[in-house]
Amino acid sequence: MEVLQLLIYGVVLGGIIALGAIGVSLTFGILGFANFSHGDLMSAGAYVALIFFTTLAWPLWIALPIAVMATAALAVVIDRSLYRWFRSRQPVILLISSFGVALMLRALVQIFWGPDTITYQTGIQMPYRFAGLRIRPDQVTILVCTVLLVLAVHLFLQKTKMGKAMRAMADNPGLARLSGIDTERVVLWTWVLGGSLAGAAGVFLGLDTRLHPEMGWHLLLPIFAAAILGGIGKPYGAIAGGLVIGIVQETSTLFLAPAYKPAIAFAILVVMLLVRPTGLFAGRSTV
Amino acid sequence: MSLLAMQAVTGGYGEADVLHGVSLRVEPGEVVVIVGPNGAGKSTAMKAVFGLLRLRGGTITFDGQDITGWKPDRIVRRGICFVPQTDNVFPTLTVQENLEMGAYVRDDDIRPAMERVFALFPPLREKRRQAAGTLSGGQRQMVAMGRALMLEPKLLLLDEPTAGLSPIFIDQIFEIVRQVNAAGIGILMVEQNAKQALAIADRGYVMAQGANRHEGSGAELLADREVAEMFLGG
Numbered sequence: 001m002e003v004l005q006l007l008i009y010g011v012v013l014g015g016i017i018a019l020g021a022i023g024v025s026l027t028f029g030i031l032g033f034a035n036f037s038h039g040d041l042m043s044a045g046a047y048v049a050l051i052f053f054t055t056l057a058w059p060l061w062i063a064l065p066i067a068v069m070a071t072a073a074l075a076v077v078i079d080r081s082l083y084r085w086f087r088s089r090q091p092v093i094l095l096i097s098s099f100g101v102a103l104m105l106r107a108l109v110q111i112f113w114g115p116d117t118i119t120y121q122t123g124i125q126m127p128y129r130f131a132g133l134r135i136r137p138d139q140v141t142i143l144v145c146t147v148l149l150v151l152a153v154h155l156f157l158q159k160t161k162m163g164k165a166m167r168a169m170a171d172n173p174g175l176a177r178l179s180g181i182d183t184e185r186v187v188l189w190t191w192v193l194g195g196s197l198a199g200a201a202g203v204f205l206g207l208d209t210r211l212h213p214e215m216g217w218h219l220l221l222p223i224f225a226a227a228i229l230g231g232i233g234k235p236y237g238a239i240a241g242g243l244v245i246g247i248v249q250e251t252s253t254l255f256l257a258p259a260y261k262p263a264i265a266f267a268i269l270v271v272m273l274l275v276r277p278t279g280l281f282a283g284r285s286t287v
Numbered sequence: 288m289s290l291l292a293m294q295a296v297t298g299g300y301g302e303a304d305v306l307h308g309v310s311l312r313v314e315p316g317e318v319v320v321i322v323g324p325n326g327a328g329k330s331t332a333m334k335a336v337f338g339l340l341r342l343r344g345g346t347i348t349f350d351g352q353d354i355t356g357w358k359p360d361r362i363v364r365r366g367i368c369f370v371p372q373t374d375n376v377f378p379t380l381t382v383q384e385n386l387e388m389g390a391y392v393r394d395d396d397i398r399p400a401m402e403r404v405f406a407l408f409p410p411l412r413e414k415r416r417q418a419a420g421t422l423s424g425g426q427r428q429m430v431a432m433g434r435a436l437m438l439e440p441k442l443l444l445l446d447e448p449t450a451g452l453s454p455i456f457i458d459q460i461f462e463i464v465r466q467v468n469a470a471g472i473g474i475l476m477v478e479q480n481a482k483q484a485l486a487i488a489d490r491g492y493v494m495a496q497g498a499n500r501h502e503g504s505g506a507e508l509l510a511d512r513e514v515a516e517m518f519l520g521g
Contacts (some may be wrong), residue, residue, distance in 0.1 A: 134374070175377060178359055178371065
């Protein structure tokens with residue numbers, strides 16, 4: 001029973017990690033750099049939702065889309081004003097500048113909302129119970145929304161011309177350019193997609209736990225572990241990787257103190273890089 | 288009027304020039320082959336046409352229009368497609384998706400073009416739902432050429448299409464090049480298998496040290512003793 005209960009928590013956390021990992025994996029595949037600001041983009045999304053959901057007391061189904069759109073817009077603005085100028089430079093320059101963006105986003109959150117933890121809603125939520133297992137209504141919301149979002153991402157990547165172009169560019173950027181694919185447009189849509197999912201993941205993380213200026217930053221390591229586990233550059237691998245990392249992190253609390261959860265993600269990351277650096281699903285062949 | 292004309296093109300990837308005055312042309316419906324030793328700048332000359340090089344001098348005209356300095360996506364829309372030597376498919380995309388990406392700039396119905404590609408490369412029809420990365424080398428080359436043909440270009444640039452393929456596939460690829468050309472598409476091709484390539488070529492250029500040294504019909508170059516000794520390995 002205990003294992004099943006942890007499995008539920010693991011799937012909830014794994015879904016949140018997966019949403020973040022899809023964005024990290026796609027930006028790596030398409031732009032060729034590890035985006036260290038992705039976690040703080042999640043925090044930004046969570047705090048935007050706080051304005052509408054908690055301060056203005058609007059329902060979640062309105063606050064969530066606003067936060068998602070705001071985070072997507074933020075990601076695009078950051079790209080247009082900063083990353084775009086470094087596109088032709090070495091990837092390490094983009095990586096370091098994304099680190100700077102991460103610090104700026106975190107500082108902005110702290111300026112507006114302070115350094116303390118905040119909750120969306122105070123009071124106790126009574127969990128649903130079935131067969132001795134517990135799941136909170138918020139977690140049901142998170143699970144349902146995550147499944148719907150992953151489904152939407154799947155349909156976008158498989159059925160639309162832009163989605164296919166995005167996968168093509170993650171596969172082989174040079175050939176995408178030779179095929180006449182408008183790469184700047186693909187980059188724009190990659191940020192819209194990655195930013196949207198990061199925003200949603202941030203809100204879900206806030207719902208599942210609490211809001212804190214470093215909430216997203218702390219999730220960045222598991223997100224990278226998930227992206228690498230799934231073969232970086234592969235959005236589907238990132239989803240699977242996210243679930244694996246989430247479930248392993250939660251079930252590890254059977255044997256280890258919960259404080260070691262990030263260490264588990266880190267251990268998986270290191271082992272993967274040593275044993276199968278291309279990821280579980282045989283990532284890009286050029287590495 | 289030539290379909291493609293390069294006039295005294297110089298340039299390279301960075302500071303140093305690789306091309307030192309390359310002049311060559313492709314007439315409508317011609318198969319033109321560039322041969323020469325390694326490092327002669329054959330592939331580089333082709334990349335220059337496609338806007339992948341920093342040019343320092345010279346002009347490139349296509350179909351009566353000056354395309355010097357154009358970006359690849361604009362050149363593609365104008366009707367030139369390029370098949371690189373390596374990494375020329377999208378490995379995780381299916382065969383069909385690879386072909387769709389080749390027609391990315393088209394907004395009209397691409398099914399007739401896809402049917403033509405499948406007619407030219409029957410094995411691809413069966414494997415249309417398979418990821419291109421799982422195919423054999425020869426089939427992958429078919430996907431690469433099929434992707435380029437989806438745009439129904441006026442000129443096809445092929446960078447060593449037979450490199451690394453077994454002799455059976457090499458014959459097949461040359462046969463396909465002939466068929467593609469028979470549909471009226473001009474072809475500019477860099478080839479290591481110089482003798483075989485010159486045999487199907489209307490004209491050929493021998494390049495060395497970043498410039499074209501000899502020009503002639505395929506048969507003339509094959510018969511030329513000097514060319515044979517220097518570049519075709521006797």
